[in-house]
Amino acid sequence: MTVPDEATVVAMPIPEPQTQRGRVSTWYRARHSLWRAKFPVVALFILGVVVIMALFAPFLAPYNPNKVDVQIRLLPPAFAGGDPAYPLGTDALGRDVLSRLIYGARVSLVVGLTAVMVAGTLGVTLGLTAGFLGGRIDNVIMRAADIQLAFPFILLAISLLAVLNARRGVEANISNFQRLVPLILTLGVAQWVTYARMGRSVTLSLREKEFVESARALGDSKRSIIFRNILPNALAPLIVIASFNVASTILAEAALSFLGLGVPPAIPTWGGMLAESRELLISGVWWLAIIPGLAIMFTVLSINILGDWLRDFLDPRLRT
Amino acid sequence: MLRYILGRLWQSLIVLVGVSVLAFSVLFLSGDPTYLYVNEHATNETIAATRHKLGFDRPVYVQYYDFARKAIRGDFGTSLRYGQPAMKIVLARLPATLELTFAAMFIAIIFAIPLGTFAAVRRGSTFDGATMLGAMVGQSMPDFWLGIMLILVVGVQLKWLPISGRVPILEPLFAGDFNQLFKTLPESIRHLIMPAIVAGVWSLSRNSRLVRSSMLEVLGMDYVTTARAKGLAEFRVVMKHAFKNALIPVVTIIGLEFGFLLSGDIVVENIFAWPGVGRLVVNAINQKDFNIVQASVITLAVVFIALNLFIDILYTYLDPRIRYR
Numbered sequence: 001m002t003v004p005d006e007a008t009v010v011a012m013p014i015p016e017p018q019t020q021r022g023r024v025s026t027w028y029r030a031r032h033s034l035w036r037a038k039f040p041v042v043a044l045f046i047l048g049v050v051v052i053m054a055l056f057a058p059f060l061a062p063y064n065p066n067k068v069d070v071q072i073r074l075l076p077p078a079f080a081g082g083d084p085a086y087p088l089g090t091d092a093l094g095r096d097v098l099s100r101l102i103y104g105a106r107v108s109l110v111v112g113l114t115a116v117m118v119a120g121t122l123g124v125t126l127g128l129t130a131g132f133l134g135g136r137i138d139n140v141i142m143r144a145a146d147i148q149l150a151f152p153f154i155l156l157a158i159s160l161l162a163v164l165n166a167r168r169g170v171e172a173n174i175s176n177f178q179r180l181v182p183l184i185l186t187l188g189v190a191q192w193v194t195y196a197r198m199g200r201s202v203t204l205s206l207r208e209k210e211f212v213e214s215a216r217a218l219g220d221s222k223r224s225i226i227f228r229n230i231l232p233n234a235l236a237p238l239i240v241i242a243s244f245n246v247a248s249t250i251l252a253e254a255a256l257s258f259l260g261l262g263v264p265p266a267i268p269t270w271g272g273m274l275a276e277s278r279e280l281l282i283s284g285v286w287w288l289a290i291i292p293g294l295a296i297m298f299t300v301l302s303i304n305i306l307g308d309w310l311r312d313f314l315d316p317r318l319r320t
Numbered sequence: 321m322l323r324y325i326l327g328r329l330w331q332s333l334i335v336l337v338g339v340s341v342l343a344f345s346v347l348f349l350s351g352d353p354t355y356l357y358v359n360e361h362a363t364n365e366t367i368a369a370t371r372h373k374l375g376f377d378r379p380v381y382v383q384y385y386d387f388a389r390k391a392i393r394g395d396f397g398t399s400l401r402y403g404q405p406a407m408k409i410v411l412a413r414l415p416a417t418l419e420l421t422f423a424a425m426f427i428a429i430i431f432a433i434p435l436g437t438f439a440a441v442r443r444g445s446t447f448d449g450a451t452m453l454g455a456m457v458g459q460s461m462p463d464f465w466l467g468i469m470l471i472l473v474v475g476v477q478l479k480w481l482p483i484s485g486r487v488p489i490l491e492p493l494f495a496g497d498f499n500q501l502f503k504t505l506p507e508s509i510r511h512l513i514m515p516a517i518v519a520g521v522w523s524l525s526r527n528s529r530l531v532r533s534s535m536l537e538v539l540g541m542d543y544v545t546t547a548r549a550k551g552l553a554e555f556r557v558v559m560k561h562a563f564k565n566a567l568i569p570v571v572t573i574i575g576l577e578f579g580f581l582l583s584g585d586i587v588v589e590n591i592f593a594w595p596g597v598g599r600l601v602v603n604a605i606n607q608k609d610f611n612i613v614q615a616s617v618i619t620l621a622v623v624f625i626a627l628n629l630f631i632d633i634l635y636t637y638l639d640p641r642i643r644y645r
Contacts (some may be wrong), residue, residue, distance in 0.1 A: 010529070017477040146331070147338030150625050151617075159346045159603060159617055247460065254462050257585050259602055274465060278591075281472055290473060291464035301460035308456075 043302035049239040051297050055107040065268045069094035074280075077287050089287045091273070094278060097288065101295055107269045108299060109179070111184055112250040116242050118188025123195025124238060125152035128226045130196065131203025142200070145193045154255065160186040161261045177263050185258065187249055198241060200232035235315045243307035246301045254296050256274040263298055270296045325633055330628050339621040343614050344387050348380070357608075396615035399603075406611040409620050410597060415490040418595035418623070420588065421581045423512050423518035428577065432524050433567070436531025440566075441541065441558055451528060458525030467518040467591040474514065484593035486610055488513050499619060518589045525575055526638055535566040571635060575628040 053060060062085075073094040076082040083087050088097040130141040148156070161182060207230070208214060215225050256262030258273030265272060270292040277288035354371040359525075362370075371612045377388070378406040388434070410544050435455075439448040475483035487508040492501040538544065539562055587597030593599070597616050604612035 010438065072387060101372065109511050112602055143334060147335050149579065150335045150339055150621050153579070154586050155601070155620055158586070158601065159343070161605075176607075242458065251460075251462050254380075255464060257588060258462075258464050259587065263601070271368070271462070272459075274462070274468065278468065281468065284475055284476075286472060289465075289468045293462065293468065297457070297461050297463065301457060304456060 036308060039305050043305040043309075046298050046302040047306065050295075050302075051103050051109065053102045054109045057103050057106055061096075063097040063099045065095060065103040066266070067095060075293075076283060077175040080287065085180055088291055091276065091284075091288055097273075097291060100273060101291065102269070103268045104270040104273060104292065104295065105299075107180065107263055107267060108250045108253060108296070109254045111180060111187065111263075112246045112248045114184045115187035115191070115249045115253075116245045118184060119191040120195050120238065120242055120246065122188065123192035124199045124231070124234075126192065127199025128203050128230060128234070129198035131200035132207055132222065132230065138200075141196065144210070145196055148190075148193050153252070156190045157186050157252065157256060158261060160258075161256065177269055179267065183253065183262050187252055191245065191249070193198050194241060194245070195238065198237055202237065203230050206230050208232055240307060240311045240314060243303060243310055246302040247307065250296065250303070251301055321581070322547070324636060326496050328629060328632055332625050335625060336622070339625075340388055340391060341384070341620060343617045343621075346614070346617075348636040353610075356413070391618065396618070397611040399604075399609055399612050401607050401609045401612075406609075406615040407613060407619075410600065410615045413597045414485055414619060415488065415494070417492050417582070417585055417589070417598060417620075419486075419488075419512070420515055420519055420585050420594060421578065422525070423516035424581050424584070425574075425577065427516055427520035428523035428527055428581075430576075432527030432531055435616050436528045437535055437558070437563070437566070438526070440532045440535035441554075443536065448532075452532070455525040455528045458521050461521070463518050463550060464591050465524060465587060466521060466589050467514070470514050470518065471591070482512055482543060483510050483514070485511060486594050494580075500639060515588050515592045515594050518591070519581060519584045522584065523580060529571070533565065534569045535562060538566045540563045541565075578627045579624055582624060596642055 009241070050245030059074075064172060069090075072083070072086070072090050072096065073092055075086050075090040075094075077089040077097070078084045078087045080089075086096055086098070088098055088101065090099070127143050130138040173318045203226075212229055214226060215229050220229075252260055254274070255270070258275045260275060263269045263272060273292040274289060277292070350539055354374065354376050357374060358367055358370050375383060377596050378386075394407045398404065399406045402409055412483055427628055435451050439451045442448055446564070478583060487504050489501065489505065489508045489512075492504070494496070529625045535558075539558075541562075544562055547557045552561075582598075585594075585596060586602065588594065589596045589598035597620060601613055602617040604616065
C-alpha cells in the first residue's frame with residue numbers, strides 16, 4: 001500500500017538531455033496544460049487549501065486543538081444538528097474536531113515532504129553512484145536494495161519505530177518537530193530503494209553518452225559528472241516518483257499513527273484521530289471516523305492526480 | 321534452467337542473511353538494548369545483571385552468531401509475555417495471515433482483469449472514466465479508513481457481516497478435517513469478506529490501471545491490427561490475441577504484490593481483530609516483547625522470499641525469454 005508504484009516506475013522512459021532553451025517554455029507549457037485539464041486544477045485547489053491550513057494553523061483554528069472540555073464532549077457537526085460554535089463537532093474529550101483537523105494537516109505535509117526528501121537524497125545518491133561506478137559497489141548497493149525489498153514496508157517501519165520510540169518516550173523537553181524525527185527517518189530510510197533503482201537505470205543508460213564522455217575527456221571528477229551531468233537528466237522521472245511517493249508516505253504516516261506507532265498522541269494527526277474514533281463506532285459516533293478520513297483521502301487523491309498530470313506532461317509519449 | 325534456479329536460490333539466501341542481520345540489529349539501534357528490558361527505576365546493579373543475563377555484554381558478532389545459530393533451528397527465545405517459545409506463537413498465527421493475503425490477492429486479480437480490460441476496450445466511455453476514477457480513489461484512500469467505514473455501514477448499520485474475528489479455513493484444510501471445513505466454510509467466508517476487501521483494495525486499484533494501460537498498449541500493436549484486418553470479431557481479437565500479452569506486466573508484479581499485501585495485512589488485522597501475525601507483532605511492540613517481534617519479522621520475510629522465489633521460477637517456465645536476461 002505504501003511503496004511507490006513499480007508499474008509507474010517501469011513505464012517511465014529515460015528522457016533525452018534537455019537544452020537550456022527548453023526550460024522557459026516548459027513552464028509556459030505546464031501552465032497551459034494544467035489549466036486545460038479539469039481534475040488537476042481541482043486537485044491543485046484542494047492541495048492549496050491543505051497547505052494554507054498547515055501553514056497558518058494557529059490563525060485558522062478556532063480553538064486550541066488539545067483543549068479538553070468534557071462538558072461539550074461528542075457534539076455532532078453543525079450540519080447534523082450540533083452547536084454552530086463547533087462546526088465539525090467535538091471528540092470524546094470535548095476537543096474541537098475542526099481545530100484538530102487543521103493542525104493535523106501540518107503533520108501529514110511535514111512528514112510526507114521531509115520523509116520523501118530523506119528517501120530521495122539517500123536513494124538518488126546511492127543509485128547514481130551504483131550505476132556510474134558499477135562493479136562491486138554496484139553489487140553491494142543493489143543487494144542491499146533486494147534485502148530491503150524482502151521486508152514488507154510497514155514491517156520495517158514498525159521494527160525501526162519500535163526501538164526508536166521505546167527510547168524516545170522518556171525525553172520530555174523536545175519540540176514537536178523533534179518528536180517527529182524518528183518517524184521521518186524511518187519512513188525515509190524505508191523508501192530509498194525506488195529512487196536508487198530509478199537513478200541507477202538512468203545512469204546506466206546515460207553513462208556512455210557523448211556528453212558524459214566529453215566531460216570525462218575534459219577531466220571532470222567522477223562526483224562532478226554524476227551530480228552535474230547525469231543528475232539533471234534523471235530529474236524528470238525522479239520528480240514524478242517523488243510526487244506519488246509523497247502521497248503514499250502520507251498514507252503510511254496515517255497508518256502508523258493509526259496503529260499507535262507513528263506520531264506521539266500529544267500531536268493531533270489525521271491517523272491518530274481515526275484511531276481514537278474506533279471505540280465509538282458501535283455507539284454511532286460517525287463524524288469522528290468520517291471527517292479525518294475524508295481529509296486524508298482528498299489530500300492524497302489531489303497529490304496523485306497532480307502526479308499523474310505531471311507524468312503525462314513530462315512524458316508526452318504517455319499522453320492520451 | 322537449473323543454473324537460473326540455483327542462482328536465484330543463492331540470491332534468496334543472501335537476502336535472507338541480510339534480513340536476519342536487520343532483524344537482529346533492530347534491537348541495537350537505540351544503543352544498549354538492556355534498557356528495553358528494565359524499568360525506569362532500575363539501579364545500575366540491576367541493569368548490569370540484566371545485561372549479563374541476556375548476554376548483551378558479549379561482542380556483537382558473537383551475539384549475532386548466537387542469534388543466527390538459534391534462528392536456523394527456529395529458536396527465537398521465549399516470549400516475555402506468553403512464556404512460550406516465540407516461534408511457536410508466531411507459527412500458530414501464520415495461517416490466519418496467509419488466508420487473508422491469498423483472499424486479498426484473489427480479489428485484487430479476479431476483479432482487476434475484467435475491469436481493466438473493459439475500460440481499455442471501451443476507452444473514453446463512462447465505464448472507463450468511472451473505473452479509473454474509482455481506481456484513483458482506491459489508491460488514495462487509507463485502507464484502514466475503508467475498514468472503519470465498512471464496519472460502520474455493513475457491520476453496525478446493516479448488520480450484514482461480522483465486524484471482527486475469524487473462523488479458520490486453512491487449519492482444518494491442512495489437518496484434513498473436511499467435515500469441519502465444510503460445516504464452517506460459509507461462516508469463515510462471511511468473516512473473511514470485509515478484511516479481504518480492505519486488504520486488497522489498493523492492489524485492485526493498481527492492477528486495474530495496469531491492465532488497462534497494458535491492454536491499450538497491446539491493442540495498438542501491429543499484430544492486433546493484422547488480426548482486425550483479417551476480419552476477426554473484436555471479441556476474438558481482444559480475448560485471443562491481445563489478452564495474454566496484456567497480462568504479462570500483471571504477472572511480473574505478483575511477487576511484489578505479496579509484499580504490499582503482507583504490509584497491508586498488518587493494519588487490516590488490527591481493525592478487524594483478525595488473529596494473525598500482523599496483530600501479534602503490533603501488540604508485541606507495544607508490550608516490548610522483542611523475541612516475538614524478531615520471530616514475526618523473520619517469518620514474514622521468509623514467506624515473502626519463498627513466494628517470490630516460487631513465482632520467479634514459475635514465470636521463467638512460462639516465459640523462457642526471462643532466463644537469458
